[in-house]
Amino acid sequence: MDAFxxxxxxxxxxxxxxxxxxxxxxxxxxxxxxxxxxxxKRSLVGDAIAHATLPGVALAFLVMVALGGDGRNLAGLLxxxxxxxxxxxxxxxxxxxxxxxxxxxxIGAVLSAFFGFGVVLMTVIQTxxxxxxxxxxxxLLGSTAGMLYLDALIIAGGGALCVSLALLLRRxxxxxxxxxxxxxxxxxxxxxxxxxMMGLVMAVTVVGLKLVxxxxxxxxxxxxxxxxxxxTDRSERMLWIAGAIGAASGYVGAALSASAPDLPTGPVIVxxxxxxxxxxxxxxxxxxxxATALRRRxxxxxxxxxxxxxxxxxxxxxxxxARRVLLADGLIGANGAATPSGVREAALAARDERRWxxxxxxxxxxxAIAAHDGVSPVEKALTADMIAEIDRRxxxx
Amino acid sequence: xxxxxxxxxxxxxxDPDSRPGPLVVSGLTVSYGRAPALIGVDLAIAPGSMTAxxxxxxxxxxTLLKAVIGVxxxxxxxxxxxxxxxxxxxxxxxxxxxRASVDWDFxxxxxxxxxxxxxxxxxxxxxxxxxxxxxxxAHLDRVGMADFAQRQIGxxxxxxxxxxxxxxxxxxxxxxxxxDEPLAGVDAATERAVVAVLxxxxxxxxxxxxxxxxxxxLRDYFDHVALINRRLVAQGPTAxxxxxxxxxxxxxxxxxxxxxxxxxxxxxxxxx
Numbered sequence: 150m151d152a153f154x155x156x157x158x159x160x161x162x163x164x165x166x167x168x169x170x171x172x173x174x175x176x177x178x179x180x181x182x183x184x185x186x187x188x189x190k191r192s193l194v195g196d197a198i199a200h201a202t203l204p205g206v207a208l209a210f211l212v213m214v215a216l217g218g219d220g221r222n223l224a225g226l227l228x229x230x231x232x233x234x235x236x237x238x239x240x241x242x243x244x245x246x247x248x249x250x251x252x253x254x255x256i257g258a259v260l261s262a263f264f265g266f267g268v269v270l271m272t273v274i275q276t277x278x279x280x281x282x283x284x285x286x287x288x289l290l291g292s293t294a295g296m297l298y299l300d301a302l303i304i305a306g307g308g309a310l311c312v313s314l315a316l317l318l319r320r321x322x323x324x325x326x327x328x329x330x331x332x333x334x335x336x337x338x339x340x341x342x343x344x345x346m347m348g349l350v351m352a353v354t355v356v357g358l359k360l361v362x363x364x365x366x367x368x369x370x371x372x373x374x375x376x377x378x379x380x381t382d383r384s385e386r387m388l389w390i391a392g393a394i395g396a397a398s399g400y401v402g403a404a405l406s407a408s409a410p411d412l413p414t415g416p417v418i419v420x421x422x423x424x425x426x427x428x429x430x431x432x433x434x435x436x437x438x439x440a441t442a443l444r445r446r447x448x449x450x451x452x453x454x455x456x457x458x459x460x461x462x463x464x465x466x467x468x469x470x471a472r473r474v475l476l477a478d479g480l481i482g483a484n485g486a487a488t489p490s491g492v493r494e495a496a497l498a499a500r501d502e503r504r505w506x507x508x509x510x511x512x513x514x515x516x517a518i519a520a521h522d523g524v525s526p527v528e529k530a531l532t533a534d535m536i537a538e539i540d541r542r543x544x545x546x
Numbered sequence: 547x548x549x550x551x552x553x554x555x556x557x558x559x560x561d562p563d564s565r566p567g568p569l570v571v572s573g574l575t576v577s578y579g580r581a582p583a584l585i586g587v588d589l590a591i592a593p594g595s596m597t598a599x600x601x602x603x604x605x606x607x608x609t610l611l612k613a614v615i616g617v618x619x620x621x622x623x624x625x626x627x628x629x630x631x632x633x634x635x636x637x638x639x640x641x642x643x644x645r646a647s648v649d650w651d652f653x654x655x656x657x658x659x660x661x662x663x664x665x666x667x668x669x670x671x672x673x674x675x676x677x678x679x680x681x682x683x684a685h686l687d688r689v690g691m692a693d694f695a696q697r698q699i700g701x702x703x704x705x706x707x708x709x710x711x712x713x714x715x716x717x718x719x720x721x722x723x724x725x726d727e728p729l730a731g732v733d734a735a736t737e738r739a740v741v742a743v744l745x746x747x748x749x750x751x752x753x754x755x756x757x758x759x760x761x762x763x764l765r766d767y768f769d770h771v772a773l774i775n776r777r778l779v780a781q782g783p784t785a786x787x788x789x790x791x792x793x794x795x796x797x798x799x800x801x802x803x804x805x806x807x808x809x810x811x812x813x814x815x816x817x818x
Contacts, residue, residue, distance in 0.1 A: 317671060324665070328662075330615075335636070337665075378653065382700075383658065384654055514733055514734070515703050515705050515706070515736065532709075532739070533693065534690050534735055534738075
């Protein structure tokens with residue numbers, strides 16, 4: 150516990166601090182980039198890219214060993230992973246564009262072929278005299294153990310670069326995600342933006358390879374935006390929330406892993422991320438399950454209130470629920486008679502109900518009329534010109 | 547109007563006395579891979595006109611608009627917008643795609659969508675400032691949607707969504723508006739509001755080209771019409787072009803003779 154707190158507050162040594170900051174930046178970048186991937190509905194492309202890094206790592210190791218190095222240089226391994234990930238990405242893009250196959254089929258084919266090739270190469274490396282100590286397995290699930298200062302610097306710098314690029318391209322990427330046809334009509338190059346987006350995914354994947362591992366890096370791209378979607382209905386807020394969720398998981402996860410070196414870092418980060426997802430799913434005020442349940446209750450109450458007000462206006466008997474609600478709102482007194490505000494509200498509700506009734510008789514009417522929830526006043530659901538028309542017809546009788 | 551009538555011969559495009567037309571299409575062939583979607587289409591849109599693109603399903607109406615904005619794969623032909631290639635006058639052309647072409651559950655409010663129309667002013671990197679928001683509100687007001695600015699777009703009805711798309715196009719302050727089925731599946735009030743805005747734009751000197759599917763309202767809304775079915779069948783002022791013969795040639799067996807007859811009777815009755 151003390152070790153964890155020390156790591157969390159950046160007092161566990163210079164390297165560990167740099168790793169934690171790097172993981173935070175990486176998580177932030179993954180959240181931002183993943184957000185656009187999520188909005189573009191192409192989250193799984195990230196998985197293909199991640200799996201396509203494995204042969205690159207293995208090939209880079211073999212090449213470095215053949216050239217007389219020890220093969221464990223992180224920059225070299227990452228460069229190799231970026232090379233095959235890029236080839237995989239272009240392969241997916243090419244198959245989806247040039248053949249009649251859909252993108253998910255292209256992803257499945259590329260992902261398994263590249264990963265299979267990577268596993269074969271890894272097996273070959275295991276048989277080499279130097280292979281066993283190479284520690285390439287850590288690229289599968291991630292690890293902070295034995296990370297050098299330079300490695301941490303690469304992760305922190307790469308993460309920061311991805312963050313800046315994602316923020317710089319946020320508007321064209323958002324426009325392309327919402328309405329590609331319109332974005333193109335404004336002169337945005339769809340292919341260039343899509344490739345830039347995938348390039349960013351590739352960069353995040355490569356930077357996160359050592360820390361999170363290629364099997365789980367895709368989770369860091371998908372879970373933060375999925376969690377952020379519960380919190381807001383606005384894409385620019387979603388962007389920051391996704392970034393924050395990713396950053397928190399990365400930072401805390403790396404600290405946890407540094408204090409318990411046997412734990413693989415990737416799963417720790419991803420589990421933390423998933424925990425934040427669960428919290429969002431349950432408690433987020435916009436689309437969370439709790440908020441949805443509360444809204445249903447509020448709606449039931451509003452229906453009862455409306456029913457009661459209409460009963461007051463037409464001097465019908467109040468149902469028991471309606472009586473309780475009206476009493477609580479001070480619209481009727483204890484004797485069941487309407488208070489002055491109750492009289493006013495009842496008149497308003499009655500007028501609104503007449504407007505809705507007339508609205509439903511209109512030909513070619515706005516579907517918003519048929520979809521009326523039975524509670525909202527016309528002003529909240531219909532446009533002013535339509536209300537004017539309704540009132541004109543009401544006046545005509 | 548002689549200019550429009552002779553456009554098929556290309557005179558309009560090259561007439562040195564007239565300013566370049568808003569949109570001149572010559573020999574346009576578009577193909578997505580198999581059978582071409584458009585074949586050798588010549589089209590000249592008159593300045594300050596409001597033109598309906600009319601034809602059966604799959605006739606290439608949407609494709610024509612997409613070719614103009616540079617999205618559809620053009621195999622052959624030439625497209626001139628205000629006498630230039632599109633790239634040079636892109637900001638003078640506003641495109642309104644079909645409403646169903648986007649996912650309305652996208653996390654955006656009404657005002658956010660309209661703000662996208664300010665892309666030229668904002669640029670790829672700029673921040674949205676108060677004056678941008680005020681401009682977006684003014685355009686929303688013009689389509690009667692100012693009260694809905696903060697609403698999530700998924701909560702809108704189809705007609706309201708169409709108005710938001712129109713407001714986004716207005717934000718561009720274009721000279722040529724290309725609208726893909728702006729009146730398809732909208733309520734009567736929205737239809738009136740959209741047509742009023744389009745007529746207002748025409749009065750301000752803009753040129754409107756819209757894919758339209760309702761033959762019954764064609765004469766009321768549009769002063770020009772282009773009938774297409776992969777090829778151009780006829781184009782010109784609505785009153786002269788919308789004949790039973792031309793409709794029959796456009797729709798072939800798809801439009802029963804009785805239906806054309808009914809439309810003709812309706813028009814004749816109105817003119818009397």
